[in-house]
Amino acid sequence: MTQNKYQKSCFFYLILLPAVLVMLWLTIYPVLNVFTLSFFKYNYLSDEKVFVGLGNYIKLLKENLFMEAFRNTLVFSVLATAGEVILGIALALLFYGHFRGKKSFMIIAIFPMMVSSMVICAVWKTLYHYDIGLINFLLRETGAQPVGWLIDQSKALFSVVIIDVWQWTPFAFIMMQAAMGSIPEEIFEAAQIDGASYMKTVFSITMPILSDQIMLLIMLRTIDTFKLFGKVYALTQGGPGNSTETLSYYIYREGFSYFNLGKASTASIFVLLVVAGISFIYIGKILKKD
Amino acid sequence: MSSITSSKKHPLFWVLLLIITVVTLFPIYWISVTSLKSPVEVISSRPTMLPQAPTLENYVSVVKSGFFRNMFNSLLVAVSATLLSLTLSTLASYALVRHNFPYRGNSLFLVWVLVVKILPPVVLAIPLYSVFIKMGLLNSRLGLIFVYQVYTLPYCIWMIFGFLKALPETFEEAAMIDGAGRFYILTRIVLPLARTGIIATSIFSVIAAWDEFLFALLFIRTPSLQTLPLVIVNYIGEYETLWGELMGIGLLTTLPVLFFSSYVYKYYTQGFSVSLK
Incomplete structure (x- = not known):
């Protein structure tokens, strides 16, 4: 029997091993490596590698560009998440219940999240174009001033937010409408019999019941928007000025354009810490659920 | 709007539904029509809602490249x-x-x-x-x-x-x-x-x-x-303004994935799991 038990656990170790090895290779090793590098001044081109202790950390905290990247990432993440979650809930409320053509409408409604991100960047770049873009054309036709969507420092980040909201509101919508579908209709009927107004029903019944799912949705969107890289690379390259510089883009540029591997690693550790902070709640919630 | 559950909808409901459908579909529509425009029409300062002389030349060069x-x-x-x-x-x-x-x-x-x-x-x-x-x-x-x-x-x-x-x-x-x-x-x-x-x-x-x-x-x-x-x-x-070809690639890249839309919808709605991403 002990022999058998030994064999049994041996089997489980054996089948877990490949995944563990891949995770070690692709994630644990890189994180440890980044952590070590963050204490060095290390430029890949000049190949000089000097231990500077916390030097990189202090330098980064004092660096305007890094702080700007941090601020932009936060602004983007908060605005995009808020926009998507609020619109998603509003749409789920609006399209609650049955109506003709609901299924087709829902399938069309999720198209934006199915389209490849780079294709989305491409089409929005044409729509946003200052001289020959459709949006500015319509603005001019109606007598308004054209807007420098991606070339005006004060607007570029918000233009990227709009794209993200267009792309991911469907995700919030479909998640919220699935969650609302699981609430028994009798609850609403009972509230109506008691004479509760629509708004009152929404805020004192629907929202509290959905609070867990709304929290999860906010976490998922915050995590995802915090990674913002591809849209910035394709649309603005961090500009104009540094108005769309994000943390991911900053690390990419320090590491792969300037080859300051030490500094890029330090920035990576910063991001890791911030993300760990954000996701602490998320992980706690998920583990509790299991 | 008086009732949250009733299936009778206010006319305003259908107007909103239309607006949302248009906002959702417009960029996809724009990809499709732009991919059928000639290079000259694409950079016209008066964008056209429909291609004036629909052409497949963008697709030809995309495939050739x-x-x-x-x-x-x-x-x-x-x-x-x-x-x-x-x-x-x-x-x-x-x-x-x-x-x-x-x-x-x-x-x-x-x-x-x-x-x-x-x-x-x-x-x-x-x-x-x-x-x-x-x-x-x-x-x-x-x-x-x-x-x-x-x-x-x-x-x-x-x-x-x-x-x-x-x-x-x-x-x-x-x-x-x-x-x-x-x-x-x-x-x-x-x-x-x-x-x-x-x-x-x-x-x-x-x-x-x-x-x-x-x-x-x-x-x-x-x-x-x-x-x-x-x-x-x-x-x-x-290629700052080769939008026709760009949108051609875009549409060809998008179509195979859109194919899964109804599956994705069904998956979410059946509520298998919410931590999808």
């Missing part, structure tokens, strides 16, 4: 990365579901998987770049298949772990009494039972890998090895 080669790269990498992840994650999840590893190994492993899912991938890029150079995996599709495990493996483990956990143990116990081996039980009993979940996981994983941009950008140099997101970005950057 090797679109299908790049599409093949995308498909090959996305499908292979998903198959690799599925294999690794099914094995690992089964072990995690049916065995208690010492030192709270199960929870530790799952938390690590979640952390990687949450982490911006650029954080891992610098060390992975040097590791992949040393192993000769840079600028190769095989390298891309491996590095995409950073996305697809945590995702697949998390999903498949959930599906396997929901399976009752009774079938496996019965098979064990009949003297079936562990591996037989896994492949012949557990996998068929978890089939729906595995299919769903693979679809979402293929879509994610199909869309990946960062590592493709860092790891692939040769144009003939590029995946579609890279081709699109090059167009955006280098």
